[in-house]
Amino acid sequence: MWVTVDGERRLGHAEACLLCRAVSSILSEFVPAIADRSEADQECWVSGLDWFDQWEAEQKVWLLERVATALLTEQDSPKPAAMWEATVDAIFQYVFEQVVKELEEETCEDSEFDDANGESGTVDHVVEAGLQCWRDDVIQALNEQQNRVVEIGLSVCQGKEWQRLVMQISDRILGVAVYQTAESYRDGQSAKVACFLQQKGLPADFLTQIPPLLGQNETEDCIERLRDLIEQFQH
Numbered sequence: 001m002w003v004t005v006d007g008e009r010r011l012g013h014a015e016a017c018l019l020c021r022a023v024s025s026i027l028s029e030f031v032p033a034i035a036d037r038s039e040a041d042q043e044c045w046v047s048g049l050d051w052f053d054q055w056e057a058e059q060k061v062w063l064l065e066r067v068a069t070a071l072l073t074e075q076d077s078p079k080p081a082a083m084w085e086a087t088v089d090a091i092f093q094y095v096f097e098q099v100v101k102e103l104e105e106e107t108c109e110d111s112e113f114d115d116a117n118g119e120s121g122t123v124d125h126v127v128e129a130g131l132q133c134w135r136d137d138v139i140q141a142l143n144e145q146q147n148r149v150v151e152i153g154l155s156v157c158q159g160k161e162w163q164r165l166v167m168q169i170s171d172r173i174l175g176v177a178v179y180q181t182a183e184s185y186r187d188g189q190s191a192k193v194a195c196f197l198q199q200k201g202l203p204a205d206f207l208t209q210i211p212p213l214l215g216q217n218e219t220e221d222c223i224e225r226l227r228d229l230i231e232q233f234q235h
Contacts, residue, residue: 001077002070005175011071013233014144015173018137020233022095023068027226030057034219047093051086051179058219059211063087065226071173072229080202081209082179089177092170098134099162138166145172182207 001008011019029045034057046053052060067087070078078084142150142165152161178200185193186207197206214222 001074002173003077003175004173006172008077010073011173012141012144014137014140015169016072016233018095018141018169019068019071019091020230021134021137022091022098023064023226024230024234025098026091026094027061027064027223030061031223033057034061034216034223045094047090049086049090049093051082051183052090055211056213058214060087061219061222061226062211062214064091065222065229067091068226068229072233079209080206082182082207083209083211085174085177085179088170088174092166095134095138095169096163096166099138099166100159102134103159103162135162138162138169141169145169178202179207 001010010016026045033044044057052063055063063083064087066078067084069075070084139150139152145168150165152158152165182193182196182200182202185196193207194204197204
C-alpha cells in the first residue's frame with residue numbers, strides 16, 4: 001500500500017504495468033555490477049537525482065524492491081522518508097527517458113523512410129516496428145488514473161508535453177514530494193529542518209533514513225523477490 005493523493009492504495013493495473021516495466025529495466029542496469037564486483041565501476045544508469053544516485057547498486061536494488069512491494073501489494077506503506085520519494089521520482093525519470101528515446105528513434109525511422117520512399121512516412125510503420133510501447137503504457141496509466149482518453153502527438157518536439165504527462169502519473173502516486181526542499185534546509189540551521197518536517201507532518205528522521213548495504217546473498221534474494229513480484233504484473 002502507498003499513501004497517494006487518492007488515499008492509501010495499491011496501484012491499478014495500468015499503473016502497475018508501467019512501473020514494473022521501468023523497475024525491471026532499471027534493475028538490469030545494476031545487476032551486472034552486483035554479480036561481478038570487478039565491473040562495479042562500469043557505467044550504470046544515472047537518474048540525475050542525488051538522493052537516488054548516491055547509493056551503491058545493492059542499496060538501489062533494495063530501494064526498488066521495497067518501493068515496488070509497497071506500491072503493488074497490500075503490505076503496509078513505509079514510514080515517510082526522502083529515500084522513498086527519490087526512488088519513485090527516479091523510476092518515473094527513467095520512464096520519461098525511454099519515451100524520449102522512442103521519439104528520437106521514431107524521428108530517425110521517419111527520416112530513413114522518407115529517403116527510401118520519397119514520401120512522408122506514416123504512423124503505421126512505426127506502430128508495426130513496436131516503437132510506441134513506452135508511450136502506450138504511459139497513456140494507459142493516465143487513462144486509468146483520470147478515467148478519460150488522453151491524446152498527444154508523436155513528434156519529437158512533444159518531449160516537454162510527454163514529460164508533463166509522465167509527471168502527472170508520478171504526482172498522482174507520490175503526491176507533492178518534499179525531499180529536495182527539506183534537503184535544501186540542511187544548509188541552514190538544524191532547527192529550520194525540524195520545523196519544516198514538523199509542518200509537513202513528517203518524522204524527524206525523514207532525511208536520515210538510509211538503505212542498508214546488503215551482503216551478496218541478501219542482495220541476490222532481494223533481486224529474486226523483485227523479479228518474482230514484477231513477473232506478476234507483466235503484460
